[in-house]
């Protein structure tokens with residue numbers, strides 16, 4: 001009996017050791033290990049990059065000389081599996097990306113979203129997901145024996161940012177086991193990934209978790225973008241709440257072709273202000289779309305932020321992390337979103353253990369105003385999903401009406417002004 005117990009203990013110790021060895025540490029240039037420069041971005045399509053000239057934003061990203069660059073999704077736009085390898089190669093051969101690859105100071109890591117998984121809005125039913133897993137992980141130069149190549153529920157992974165291990169980057173796979181859209185759709189991650197995620201939160205070393213999700217997590221009020229299914233979103237927030245005395249979370253996301261800083265001060269009630277930083281659009285952004293901003297903003301209610309916290313331009317995000325090894329309350333992250341001219345356009349300092357950012361969160365609008373939109377959306381998704389094309393038609397119709405009214409008002413004012421002038 002005693003011997004068995006002993007064996008068990010040794011086995012557990014062995015596994016712990018193994019687990020700890022598996023946990024990758026991204027070391028920093030700073031010897032003390034308490035300053036980390038981390039850049040993240042998403043959405044690179046080679047053909048769209050061509051429109052902006054020979055050098056991509058990676059050229060500018062390389063200039064920051066970050067310790068680590070992370071893809072938050074859409075490293076290539078694969079519409080047809082037969083062309084997948086070729087499309088990843090064109091990302092790899094982009095002169096800007098080559099510069100970043102050649103910068104030995106920067107470790108490149110990443111997770112996929114739908115386009116580099118191989119299907120627009122892809123889910124667990126994707127036929128070629130194992131083939132795509134190989135192509136994607138080869139693109140990232142993931143070792144051949146990496147567990148990411150075989151584990152259940154996809155390619156999720158985590159890294160310590162810095163030798164101190166106090167900050168951890170945890171990257172979720174929101175494609176591999178995700179339910180297809182539909183009324184009953186609930187699952188985003190799959191049970192094996194949920195169990196793994198819980199283990200990540202049990203990690204004794206880290207006190208801050210930067211959690212990546214290809215698609216945005218907070219917004220549940222958007223008409224056209226993808227969203228976390230209600231049940232999984234709630235399960236995620238319950239997890240944050242369960243570990244709120246040990247871990248503080250900041251969410252990082254991509255997908256939407258613009259950048260924004262979002263926050264949820266109270267209504268989720270996990271016990272602290274949850275921030276989300278979205279950076280999307282290395283090669284293309286809504287700023288270049290033919291739709292006017294008025295049209296775009298129609299789809300973006302001010303539930304989690306205001307217009308001034310959004311950037312419709314090519315962008316990437318720089319996270320400057322200052323760890324205080326003796327008092328986690330003082331650990332600070334300066335998140336700055338840069339545009340294509342290297343101007344810092346959006347910026348916020350988050351001190352995850354001290355919600356010093358009350359001022360910022362207070363400026364976020366009164367969310368109660370948007371209950372109707374959210375209620376309507378939830379009802380729509382939960383009860384009328386199969387008629388979504390009617391919904392889409394309705395939305396287009398409403399926007400046409402709004403646009404027409406706006407045009408008419410402009411027209412009437414213009415002509416009456418002209419009349420005044422000529423008079």
Ligand SMILES: *[C@@H]1O[C@H](CO)[C@@H](O)[C@H](O)[C@H]1NC(C)=O
Pocket residue numbers: 080081082083
């Ligand atoms: C994918 O590409 C191949 C070769 O370019 C073509 O033969 C095939 O029809 C394409 N499939 C789809 C679904 O477009």
Ligand SMILES: *[C@@H]1O[C@H](CO)[C@@H](O)[C@H](O)[C@H]1NC(C)=O
Pocket residue numbers: 327328329353354
């Ligand atoms: C950190 O902040 C919390 C609450 O704001 C406080 O209770 C705690 O004593 C602080 N810890 C240190 C080491 O300053």
Ligand SMILES: *[C@@H]1O[C@H](CO)[C@@H](O)[C@H](O)[C@H]1NC(C)=O
Pocket residue numbers: 320334335336344347349
């Ligand atoms: C955060 O970093 C950016 C870029 O270095 C800088 O422009 C900004 O002033 C910093 N924010 C604060 C509050 O220090």
Ligand SMILES: *[C@@H]1O[C@H](CO)[C@@H](O)[C@H](O)[C@H]1NC(C)=O
Pocket residue numbers: 055056057059060340341342
């Ligand atoms: C990069 O930054 C420079 C300014 O330093 C700017 O002129 C250029 O347009 C930026 N973008 C690219 C794609 O190089």
Ligand SMILES: *[C@@H]1O[C@H](CO)[C@@H](O)[C@H](O)[C@H]1NC(C)=O
Pocket residue numbers: 366368
């Ligand atoms: C927020 O909403 C409440 C009730 O709807 C209202 O009384 C309050 O004035 C609003 N606050 C702001 C800042 O708009």
